[in-house]
Amino acid sequence: MKKEGIAGESFIIDYESSEVDGSLVSDTLYESDGLSVETLTATLRKPCWVRYSLAQGTCVMRLNPTGTMLLRARDRPTWRVIPPTSATLSLGPVEFTTYMSRGEHMGLYFIWPAMETRALYRWIMETDANAMRRAFFVTSGSAMDANPAGLIKSMRDMSRKNPHQHLPQLFAHLHTLVGRVLVAPNELTLASIPPDIPDSVQGLLEQVKKNPTGEWSLKEASNIAGYSPFHLSRTFKTLVGYGFPEFVDRCRTELAVAALVSSEEPVDDIASRCGFGSSHGLRESVKEYLGLLPSELRALRSELPPVSIG
Helix, strand or coil: CEEECCCCCCEEEECCCCCCCEEEEEEEEEECCCCEEEEEEEEECCCEEEEEEECCCEEEEEEEEECCEEEEECCCCCCEEECCCEEEEEECCEEEEEEECCEEEEEEEEEEEHHHHHHHHHHHHHHHHHHHHCCEEEEECCCCCCCHHHHHHHHHHHHHHCCHHHHHHHHHHHHHHHHHHHHCCCCCCCCCCCCCCCHHHHHHHHHHHHCCCCCCCHHHHHHHHCCCHHHHHHHHHHHHCCCHHHHHHHHHHHHHHHHHHHCCCCHHHHHHHCCCCCHHHHHHHHHHHHCCCHHHHHHCCCCCCCCCCC
16 A cells, blocks of 8 residues: 655655554545645554655654654665654655564654745754755654644644644644754654753763663662652652663663664673673563564664665
8 A cells, every 4th residue: 555645646655565464554634735744553463664755855754652663765774763752854855664663653744845844944954964865864752742642633623624724833833843853862762851850860861871881779879869769769750751770771772772773793792781681681671662672673784675666
């Protein structure tokens, strides 16, 4: 099946040639002359390939609330990991392949001709033209819209009433999303530092991010933050959304995933160097946060499907 976006074949999602073990459904939420908003939802029992084609002069902003994808542009040797709660910005022409992890997926696509937003297009190119020439710019954490479910409901309501009337409102929201992505780091982030947290906790998180392989006990962390272990544990979960041990584990997994997709270093060595007690511990963390196995990440380096759209 192929899903066409605005302007004919300006944006195509092709999963016809992939064996899908589960369900994969695309839908149009909103459509006008200058903007189309699409969704792609999936429940996968095993990973599958999905291919995309983006025409010259077309922009796509993808919000990724749930599910992990690995993304590779045609003729590029490097795979990028697109984790849950991330956003991706792409500018055509480009063809790329994604490897979707097992589990639940939700993708929300804003598709528009670059010339519909000339000032925004110039800002994108001036902010990070090199990243856009590499076909995509990805960020994670707070850059993604905080309430995608609410956004989807709002767009459905707009589409039922008068799509053209609400176009300025959607473009205003799109400017905000693009801004969030371009000011955030263009890197894999599984443990983001929330905005507006106390300086003492922020300092602790920054130290963990710099040295995730250290011996990070709750007692040591509470001494750095100036809290009791009990108070830090309770406060940390409220501020970050999960406990301190998981934050450390996520930081270590970031390091390990980067090594898995970019080097030939043995998995056991990566696990040891990144602070895991064993390769089993690394395997369980990668599977929990990304829905993939280290062996699957590693296999992508040599087992590549065709990436052209035809």
